[in-house]
Amino acid sequence: MDNRTEIGDRQISVGVVENDESYIEKIRSMLSELSMVREVRCWTSAEEYWRDRNGQKLDVLLLDIKLPGMDGVELAGRVTVRNPDISIIMLSNLNSDNLIFQALRNGAIGYILKAELRDLGETLQTVLSGGATITPTIAFRVLTSFRKSNPILEARLTEREKQILELMVSGKTIARVADVLGVSVNTVNHHAKSIYRKLNVHNRTELARKAAAAGLLDV
Known part of the structure; x- marks a missing residue:
């Protein structure tokens, strides 16, 4: 059997x-x-x-x-x-x-x-x-x-951070973002670190995904 x-x-x-x-x-x-x-x-x-x-x-x-x-x-x-x-x-x-x-x-x-x-x-x-x-x-x-990491709850970005987020997600380098906005690279790096921390992400792929989920991108 x-x-x-x-x-x-x-x-x-x-x-x-x-x-x-x-x-x-x-x-x-x-x-x-x-x-x-x-x-x-x-x-x-x-x-x-x-x-x-x-x-x-x-x-x-x-x-x-x-x-x-x-x-x-x-x-x-x-x-x-x-x-x-x-x-x-x-x-x-x-x-x-x-x-x-x-x-x-x-x-x-x-x-x-x-x-x-x-x-x-x-x-x-x-x-x-x-x-x-x-x-x-x-x-x-x-x-x-x-x-803990719900992007909608954690997305408390300033207007400048939202500008930088859009440019970063579009593929621009930190140096290019600084050039577009007319600010220093150090300033962009400071804002980028704040964005990563607020959205609880560690790379640009995660950044794009969470930003899209939170409705932060004008797409």
Whole structure:
């Protein structure tokens, strides 16, 4: 009698990139219980995965966030660009807010703490149905972070800061912004630091995204 868990008729290919071989075996064992899993492919580094053309034929990729060499966050971004149909689920022992958001920005649709990885069947079913899966403790941190960094609540910019914001988001350098406004580079840098602090961002990509969300850009 087949005692594998029945969770659907579709059979899928699952990949695992993980440098801990004992953990790979744990995941293999869990996946072997799922009838929907047709095959499991494993790699112990991001580079090894990236070179293997079989890695492009997956439905789901379980990806360790901390790997030797190229890390999981960078690999997630590369996979998202090259193979956007692959559903990426990050596996981690870390609950760093920075890593969580980097991974999600790079295309991951799941983030699970290794210690809390239990029902892989439900996890796979969720992502293959178009959903996202995040460990409850991580989900709480994500929600808390959004509450703390809501750009609409924090966007208290002066008129000069709004001018500088528009110019920076349009791609102008600090020196060019200073030239356009007829002020010193030091003055622009001072305002730029204030803008980054008020919007709680760290680079221009985040700046543009949050400014747009807060309705601060005339677009």
